[in-house]
Amino acid sequence: MKLYDWDFAPNCRRVRMYMYEKGIELPKKDVITPEIKLNDGYADYYPHYMVPMLELDDGTQIGEALSIWIYLEEKYPTPPLMGVHPVEKAMISAWERRAYDEGIVGHAEIFRNSHPNFVDRGLPGHRLKIEQIPALIERGKHRVTHYYEKLEKQLATNNFVVGDRFSVADINAVIVVDFGLALEMPVPDIYPNIQSYYDRLKDRPSVKRSMTKHMPDGTPIPQAA
Amino acid sequence: MKLYDWDFAPNCRRVRMYMYEKGIELPKKDVITPEIKLNDGYADYYPHYMVPMLELDDGTQIGEALSIWIYLEEKYPTPPLMGVHPVEKAMISAWERRAYDEGIVGHAEIFRNSHPNFVDRGLPGHRLKIEQIPALIERGKHRVTHYYEKLEKQLATNNFVVGDRFSVADINAVIVVDFGLALEMPVPDIYPNIQSYYDRLKDRPSVKRSMTKHMPDGTPIPQAA
Numbered sequence: 259m260k261l262y263d264w265d266f267a268p269n270c271r272r273v274r275m276y277m278y279e280k281g282i283e284l285p286k287k288d289v290i291t292p293e294i295k296l297n298d299g300y301a302d303y304y305p306h307y308m309v310p311m312l313e314l315d316d317g318t319q320i321g322e323a324l325s326i327w328i329y330l331e332e333k334y335p336t337p338p339l340m341g342v343h344p345v346e347k348a349m350i351s352a353w354e355r356r357a358y359d360e361g362i363v364g365h366a367e368i369f370r371n372s373h374p375n376f377v378d379r380g381l382p383g384h385r386l387k388i389e390q391i392p393a394l395i396e397r398g399k400h401r402v403t404h405y406y407e408k409l410e411k412q413l414a415t416n417n418f419v420v421g422d423r424f425s426v427a428d429i430n431a432v433i434v435v436d437f438g439l440a441l442e443m444p445v446p447d448i449y450p451n452i453q454s455y456y457d458r459l460k461d462r463p464s465v466k467r468s469m470t471k472h473m474p475d476g477t478p479i480p481q482a483a
Numbered sequence: 484m485k486l487y488d489w490d491f492a493p494n495c496r497r498v499r500m501y502m503y504e505k506g507i508e509l510p511k512k513d514v515i516t517p518e519i520k521l522n523d524g525y526a527d528y529y530p531h532y533m534v535p536m537l538e539l540d541d542g543t544q545i546g547e548a549l550s551i552w553i554y555l556e557e558k559y560p561t562p563p564l565m566g567v568h569p570v571e572k573a574m575i576s577a578w579e580r581r582a583y584d585e586g587i588v589g590h591a592e593i594f595r596n597s598h599p600n601f602v603d604r605g606l607p608g609h610r611l612k613i614e615q616i617p618a619l620i621e622r623g624k625h626r627v628t629h630y631y632e633k634l635e636k637q638l639a640t641n642n643f644v645v646g647d648r649f650s651v652a653d654i655n656a657v658i659v660v661d662f663g664l665a666l667e668m669p670v671p672d673i674y675p676n677i678q679s680y681y682d683r684l685k686d687r688p689s690v691k692r693s694m695t696k697h698m699p700d701g702t703p704i705p706q707a708a
Contacts (some may be wrong), residue, residue: 388622
């Protein structure tokens with residue numbers, strides 16, 4: 259197997275942190291050019307033209323971080339990161355989805371619609387020019403706030419996002435917070451439960467090792483130091 | 484169990500079509516007011532304030548269509564709709580995600596950012612006012628086109644989206660096409676594989692029975708007749 263990866267991409271980090279939690283070591287191939295674009299060869303090689311992508315030894319290409327997790331969870335069930343019992347599986351999925359649709363997508367909207375390197379690249383995976391929409395910066399902030407409000411309440415009675423065990427719902431939660439730090443938008447003080455949760459998790463080996471080191475333009479990210 | 488539902492919502496239809504494929508019959512509760520808003524009692528009852536939501540007999544509330552599928556797939560494994568083998572599970576998930584992020588979200592962006600009933604409700608699940616962003620109409624069209632281009636190629640060699648069996652990847656694909664029909668944006672003629680695929684699936688019992696009957700303002704939807 260081989261993982262097609264990009265250090266900065268939060269969706270790639272979802273897969274890296276998952277692998278390190280499981281103790282899975284895979285060759286990784288970074289497919290980003292110095293101009294911070296997926297290289298042309300990759301675009302022709304993988305028609306969905308996004309990262310992460312897991313390539314199996316028979317050439318099968320699995321895209322989408324969630325789908326890569328699903329494959330790896332079948333192959334490496336221990337420790338379980340997507341739940342064991344039906345209700346647990348469903349609740350982990352629901353919190354993973356909220357973190358994604360609200361927290362990760364919210365920060366991604368802020369980032370892609372404001373960063374000078376992403377002019378005309380408002381959506382991932384497109385070869386067409388997609389203009390930035392500055393109004394999405396404000397909307398992205400609403401999305402993130404919405405997630406933090408829910409997460410703050412959830413963490414009042416849970417050590418991890420769902421129950422007593424680290425799961426993919428935690429992977430996404432940590433990535434939402436770190437994406438915010440990279441954008442200089444730390445968790446507001448009105449969310450002490452999220453702050454203490456993050457402080458407990460930030461030195462976890464999988465969290466540290468999967469950390470994004472640089473912004474797309476090469477600027478180091480402070481908390482990754 | 485009880486399903487909290489709204490006839491028009493594509494995410495609710497994802498659950499209804501799934502249930503009918505499995506032969507699961509559940510009581511449904513429609514929580515939309517005549518003003519096409521989630522009713523206030525529901526907002527207090529379910530803090531995530533979205534539909535669909537599956538409530539278990541012990542009061543557990545499972546939100547997010549994907550998470551409801553995950554729960555039901557464990558409880559009612561036959562016929563499998565999320566794959567059986569690891570690669571099949573991953574590929575169904577990946578196509579389900581593309582249909583969601585590009586096709587369903589694309590049409591939802593067009594709809595929520597243009598429909599007069601959704602002024603100040605640009606995002607679901609928020610009680611705050613979220614302004615419409617008209618530029619998302621064009622971007623939503625790009626998203627849908629992107630999905631259709633991929634799907635057209637995939638259907639050149641597959642009877643269903645993944646392999647030879649109906650799955651949740653097909654549920655989402657049919658819903659993308661029907662959402663487009665409701666918005667008077669049918670599948671363009673340049674995608675004959677999608678058109679013949681849809682023609683084969685549109686009379687499937689689960690597809691017909693789960694069909695949305697009316698637009699949010701009460702206007703009947705032609706293809707639902």
